[in-house]
Amino acid sequence: MVKLSKRLQMIADRVPVGSKVADIGSDHALLPTYLAQQGIIVAAVAGEVNPGPFEAAQRQVLESGLSKIIQVRSGDGLAVIEPGEVNVITIAGMGGSLMASILEAGKSKLVGVGQLILQPNVGEEHVRRWLLHNGWKLDSETILEEDGKIYEVLTASLAGSEEIGALGMLYKERSLPDGVHVSSERLQQMGPYLINEAPEVWFIKWESELKKLAMIVDQLKLSTAEASIAKAEQVSQEIREIKEVLACLQKVKR
Template identity: 55%
Template sequence: MVKLSKRLQTIAGYVPAGARLADIGSDHALLPVYLAERGRVSFAVAGEINAGPREAAEKQVKEAGLAAVVSVRQGDGLAVIAPNEIDVVTIAGMGGSLISHILEEGKGKLAGVSRLVLQPNVAEDQVRRWLLAGDWVLEDESVLEEDGMFYEVLCAGRRSDSAERNKLLYARKTLDDSLALESEELIRFGPILIDRADEVLFRKWESELEKLDKIMDGMSQGGTEAAFQRRTELMAHRNRIKEVMNCLQKVKR
């Protein structure tokens, strides 16, 4: 049976039993095959845009004896599915901008889809912003660390009261008497992740701070006005992250 990485196992955990799944950018169809082998999906589509990955996915499905359950298809994004054919869509291992683009371009194919499970490698805020604009409700989110990398997994659903739920989810949040997060910062940090304040979240943002320090160190070599302005902006961004994380740790204690 197929074994999954910690990242893909986290995504699999958000797929409800009996789902009709579309896994876009399926990476050898690992996730659909894993779920089908365990009877967790009634039907699955493994979508790939290029011939090479599609052939690798077909081989994986054939070797698992699951051709009757997992359909491997080649196409761009959600073009591989028909409206009302699927009720859960997973997209993982891409940038947040690309995931948002795939969803926007294929939103006509989301009829009948009740759950999105999305794992952007970067720009998670862009995915949250797309969900919010499309009246999808962020129902859960996780942050995990694997092989020195940090990943966020976002699970969103359709609700009749999406507007009300989203208004509450992204409402101004006071962490203590001295610090409050507005909706844009909640979109950046993750409203549910902020509430949980897991240790992995602190490690993730510590890693981001280290990246910002390296960028600013490099920029200090340049003497242009534009470089100075950009460095000032990054420093303000860095200081705000540090302030939020310090406050969260104090609240958690």
Template identity: 50%
Template sequence: MDCVGRLMITKLSHRLGTIAGLVTDGARVADIGSDHALLPVYLVSKGQCPSAIAGELNQGPYEAARRQVREAGLSQKVDVRKGNGMAVVTPGETDTVTIAGMGGHLIATILEEGRVAGKLEQVKELVLQPNVGEDAVRHWLTEHGWALMEERILEEDGKIYEVLRATRVEDAALHNGELYKALHLPVQANSLISDDEAVELIYRFGPYLLAEPNEVFYLKWDSELRKMDRICTQMEQSGADEAIVRAKQFRLEMAQIEEVLACLRKDKP
């Protein structure tokens, strides 16, 4: 059993390893959309978490998760459950919820459904890895009293991922209010970006990632600009009035992103 546990640890990907690194030691964890249960198996086999729930909706991954847990000899500590989102969790049985590998809007929906059902009442920590739409997750956290505490950005196999960690604290509103202040956005002296637009850009970039941008951060946003440019060109070539209006909006967004990136690069030591 010990050998199998060690094998599971060595096979954890950079993405899942980053998520695991943000989970508080000693926390009972629920991994929603767990796929093959690699993350819960790692956390428990390492001794970082005393127990875990692996929730999975689809039958194939659910069976694979059960097999993974069984082969790791962790059936008494990792409970694999079949169900949709937070439906697999009973209030009070988990300290940390992890959700990874989904779109940001879907993650926000899962969290909201869990909140309405009372599944998050005693949860202390969220570790979330949206594939896209990270701003939707940040907005949900702010709107529901979760303090964003850490962010990571990484590249693996040609894909870029962001990982967010949030906790429930009494002064979450003050904490988040400070994070998303318009004045924190690096802009030119004569910038036309309004305060509201600046705040929204911080939600989009990520306040911690914006404060300490690394090479992966720049890689992501350079790639995003290229994608937006291709979309704009297609819309402009279509000739449709609605598409042309939308393309103009995209061009404005691109100009704002480019301004921020230029200021960040200028300030780079």
């Protein structure tokens, strides 16, 4: 039986029983193999564009005796599935910008898909923005630390016609208890549910992100170009806003 990492287990726990799943960028096909072994899914496509992982996924499925349930296919993004073939898509372990571009390029393949389970390594705001602009309702956000890295898992469902107009309400600018203003952009960046819950690991993540942003400002300040000066001020403003949010929520938790 396959044993998953904490990160993949968190994704697996969100897959509904009886699903037909496409795992995009499946690597060694560990996630669909686990889901099939646990009887959670009835069918799966493990998609992988890189030859090495594709061959590893084929071996994994063959050795697990799951070839009747899991099809391993070589291809880029959602090109490995046909419209209506699956009802759940999982994508994990890549940047949010790439993830959003995969979803955008494969929009025609999302027919019949009712749930997306997404784990971007960085750039989560790109994923949230894509979901918002394409009729997907962000249902939950979870954050975890594993082996010194911090991951977010986002689940989304296809919004019904009566829900489309209200999707933006999740990212509507809001005020925190002591009056700190949180913009729509910051909610997309930091996570509307995560800001509400503010778990300890989320603070750790954003303290680390602030250090990265400060380094960017320092680099930009080495240049006298007008564009660099403007960008440095923009990033400095972003740092100030993030610090305000963190300070406010830390005070509330105390």
